[in-house]
Amino acid sequence: MMRELTQVCGVNTAPVIIGSRLTAVTATRCLSLCGGSAPSSVLIIFDGAVARSAVEPLVQALAAAQPRLIVHRLQVEASERAKVGEEWLRLQRDAIAMGVDRGALLIAVGGGVLTDLGGFVAASLLRGIAWAAIPTTLLGMVDAALGGKTGINVRLADGRLAKNMSGAFWPPRLVSSDVSLLSTLPIRELRAGLAECLKHALLADRSLAECLAGAAADARAADADAQSRLVDLVARSAQVKLDIVESDPREDGRRMLLNLGHTFGHAIEGLVPDEMLHGEAVAVGLVAAAAASVEAGLMSPKEADSVRQLVEALGLPAQLPSPLGLELLIRVAGSDKKRRGGAWTLVLPRSGGGAEIVRGADERLLRVGFAAVGAD
Numbered sequence: 001m002m003r004e005l006t007q008v009c010g011v012n013t014a015p016v017i018i019g020s021r022l023t024a025v026t027a028t029r030c031l032s033l034c035g036g037s038a039p040s041s042v043l044i045i046f047d048g049a050v051a052r053s054a055v056e057p058l059v060q061a062l063a064a065a066q067p068r069l070i071v072h073r074l075q076v077e078a079s080e081r082a083k084v085g086e087e088w089l090r091l092q093r094d095a096i097a098m099g100v101d102r103g104a105l106l107i108a109v110g111g112g113v114l115t116d117l118g119g120f121v122a123a124s125l126l127r128g129i130a131w132a133a134i135p136t137t138l139l140g141m142v143d144a145a146l147g148g149k150t151g152i153n154v155r156l157a158d159g160r161l162a163k164n165m166s167g168a169f170w171p172p173r174l175v176s177s178d179v180s181l182l183s184t185l186p187i188r189e190l191r192a193g194l195a196e197c198l199k200h201a202l203l204a205d206r207s208l209a210e211c212l213a214g215a216a217a218d219a220r221a222a223d224a225d226a227q228s229r230l231v232d233l234v235a236r237s238a239q240v241k242l243d244i245v246e247s248d249p250r251e252d253g254r255r256m257l258l259n260l261g262h263t264f265g266h267a268i269e270g271l272v273p274d275e276m277l278h279g280e281a282v283a284v285g286l287v288a289a290a291a292a293s294v295e296a297g298l299m300s301p302k303e304a305d306s307v308r309q310l311v312e313a314l315g316l317p318a319q320l321p322s323p324l325g326l327e328l329l330i331r332v333a334g335s336d337k338k339r340r341g342g343a344w345t346l347v348l349p350r351s352g353g354g355a356e357i358v359r360g361a362d363e364r365l366l367r368v369g370f371a372a373v374g375a376d
């Protein structure tokens with residue numbers, strides 16, 4: 001069972017394959033990504049959590065497909081702390097010492113930390129080499145590995161991490177999403193990925209929301225029906241992002257729709273980084289955005305309530321994890337505002353589906369949103 005989508009990022013087009021037990025197919029595809037011919041060598045940058053399930057089988061499959069191929073491996077800790085300049089430099093230093101040249105293929109295997117960091121190494125090493133992404137989290141499959149954005153966090157002078165502040169648009173030449181790899185993903189991480197799927201459902205595919213509830217059980221089940229439902233879910237969710245990226249590859253306009261729930265979510269995540277995963281903060285952010293949408297006259301209270309119910313039905317938080325002050329949240333959310341030229345830009349869900357980019361939004365909308373999720 002395999003689906004194939006296409007990622008179009010400006011002039012770059014790449015296949016996105018989604019299926020179960022894709023190792024052999026992925027290895028074969030990887031061998032033709034460097035201008036149609038085999039790469040001079042392969043550099044796998046990977047998360048130790050998937051060394052046995054994804055990396056060892058891939059190395060074997062590459063060796064079976066091309067016995068003389070040189071395959072290097074570099075392991076990375078999958079954490080925001082490690083997604084920084086020091087690690088990015090260490091990987092390049094090691095890659096150069098291994099003799100990686102411009103004909104090499106980099107393969108990033110892991111969640112969003114790995115595809116962001118690995119992709120940015122590919123973007124910068126030798127002024128850019130070809131790369132492939134093998135996302136191993138649900139969030140990676142439906143979001144982080146798609147759209148061509150790569151990057152790292154920047155450690156500020158006071159020790160804080162400024163998230164994703166350095167990077168490049170450098171799309172992979174292949175995205176291979178093997179849903180069988182989700183069987184080992186902790187349930188909390190899986191649910192965090194479901195928050196992004198729900199965002200996509202609200203943006204463009206409302207009936208997708210009904211398919212999400214069984215995903216956690218399906219990820220643990222090895223039978224063909226469960227794997228096929230997961231393939232369908234990942235493909236539908238990925239398609240929503242791919243369509244939006246194709247229409248606006250460099251986030252000059254429409255791609256901002258993908259920030260639905262994120263202005264609220266980023267502020268919450270920034271204040272309680274150890275209590276919430278990104279996807280959990282996005283879930284709370286979706287509830288906040290729906291409340292703000294009612295205030296803006298874009299949605300009825302009943303529809304906003306249904307967004308809250310969808311979030312709760314997935315076992316995701318719909319409220320702040322601990323009391324946070326409204327003023328503090330507004331101040332932290334202000335860093336998003338600064339990035340967008342001094343005015344609030346909010347993405348709010350619309351009645352009947354879809355979302356609206358509200359530029360120059362009144363701060364009152366943020367207050368209503370944060371208050372609805374428990375800010376005081």
Ligand SMILES: NC(=O)c1ccc[n+]([C@@H]2O[C@H](COP(=O)([O-])OP(=O)(O)OC[C@H]3O[C@@H](n4cnc5c(N)ncnc54)[C@H](O)[C@@H]3O)[C@@H](O)[C@H]2O)c1
Pocket residue numbers: 047049050078079080083110111112113114116136137138139140143144145146147149150164181182183184185186189192278
């Ligand atoms: N580039 C983009 O467009 C984009 C979009 C969204 C998010 N992101 C980035 O993605 C990152 C978050 O990604 P994520 O949620 O995938 O997290 P992650 O990479 O941090 O992985 C989450 C956890 O799951 C573990 N893990 C990964 N796959 C596993 C598997 N199959 N089995 C068992 N454990 C596994 C990891 O070791 C880690 O502990 C953030 O850094 C965020 O900035 C990027």
